[in-house]
Amino acid sequence: MNQGKTVFSQLMDFLPWYPFDCAVRRYRGDYRIKSFSCHDQLLCMLFGQLSFRDSLRDIVICLQAQQPKLYHMGIRGPVTRSTFADANETRDWRMYAEFAMALIAEARPLYQDHEFHIHLDQIVYALDSTTIDLALSLFPWATFRTTKAAIKLHTLLDVRGSLPVFLNITEGTVHDVTLLDTLPLEPGAIYVMDRGYIDFDRLYRIHGHKATFVIRAKSNLQFRRQYSHAIDKTTGLRCDQTVRLTGFYVAKDYPEPLRRVKYYDQATKRWFVFLSNNFDLDALTIAQLYKQRWQIELFFKWIKQHLKIKGFYGTSQNAVNTQIWIAMCAYVLVAIIKKRLQLDISLYNMLQILSVNLFEKIPLYQLFSPSGYENNEGDTHNQLFLFNL
Template structure:
């Protein structure tokens, strides 16, 4: 009978220890550790994410129950005080950097998107994570409410959060979007919350295609009309240019306006894009696919610990968020490698029951 280490030990082998230690050295601040380490913090917080632990006491008691199996993970048990202190004080940037390393590993194994074109496809959106203002005074959002905001550019190849940043709740979506270095030739799908004609012009200049919805009060004139396939729900396909004084100045480029009626809901949409080559129905399908980023936010909020936090400082909150995103990438990598039909939620549920069992990881999933 072949020997297998615990499932969690096999998962952590996806992160080379020397690579982690190099990042930990680069992102160290304050006094050196005596017994604790950043690896111990990471392993403890990762297990807390995968096993659904809700508090520092819950996390530590869970690790204590598995004390005899921690040696193979290269870690020991951290006390509540020590874990809290590390989360509060040691820079979260370590886990942001680790997220980048894991993302590269996932990208190499991710399946292609479901469209026939070869361009990279991204959906941009943001979600607000509510915080209690009295407990998190640094996260002031409104007079009685605190929040941080998670901005994501979701790559449809494997549905990976390729571009991600965490900001104060007051930061507007478009402000974060401008910082995303999207690759040339890619297609980005956005909703009306990202309406910024100057940014559209910047995307055009960088040879990046966008698909969004046209504002109801936009002023324009039609330059050219194309024949449409009404059987596919397309009501119009036009080349337009803006006539509003400020809009025309910010975006003097001709764009494509597409009208579409959804056959299932009967709702009518008007899309705006700078892509002149794709079929009108494909443009409509691209906007419909933007729903994947909403599903991503729903999934991480339901299955990972990013709504309740075990620390109150900004560093502790960002540490927990970035480790949760590392957990998401580990789960995505397992799904890509196993090539099985289970959803990521099913994989997570199986892992929760088998984290400290000695069995083949890929067969477990």
């Protein structure tokens, strides 16, 4: 009989617990808590994410059914639905946000050499947001429309590795462009955005921090061409210009010259016009950088399909933020394990395998090996077949 650790315990061994303990002390998460600590809450929520549980009741029933194993999984306190719900409602979500950022800081060096379609030394970020619809009767604080509630998940994604490096959860009415006011800027980095982020005063702030932006221009842009540069039209490029803005207010907001690149995408039969403050990269690279923005759309689609961030375990703002940040912890944790164990399977496959093996006592390297998740049983000739084709 295997006396080793459960799969869930092995997963938790990859978590850096010191940053989490520091965050708990900073926000006094365990103040006057006699049982079911923040450590227990985190483990239970991670179990819910990794096993695709739909509600707190589902999580509690599953964990109580495996009561003898909970202590060895790291869950010390009794797991009850009322205590669990109170913890999500009252304990500061910022603890889990800080812990998620600590996990991301650990994961990013692992993906520095991740395959990237454009050969660049600079870090490339994609910035966008996604809306998560909610029921107005259950989430009245999440203002969006008169008949519907929603929140927005504003995300800055490191395209190399698809890791979120900055996250902000707001009400659905908050405009995307306001995120540029709080966005941490890195000198030398490239920020790729859609035209919803056009605000030349805020873009000039990016320019002032010695960073590069690539953004899709609006059709009503007022500008004056200063120079036209040579291009190869067989690549889809139509023009590469140095321009200055001519609108009364925008010219004050952004007094420096800009680069305007026009591109025709043969695959989609669409025209694109890009603005950038980078005059060193070639025009085709500017167009290719904008194509990399699609990575953040895939990221949003993936987390909505495979993480519990659309159906929530609680209805308060604190409970919603807690669940989303812990979902990010689960995503980054699986990404770290994939690199640490040098696995050649997708994150989706990893989650599916983990979801049905969390209580098993199988070494992780064996669980994810081809023989661990493929059926290698030979033909049993004595077995009768239900259908003979």
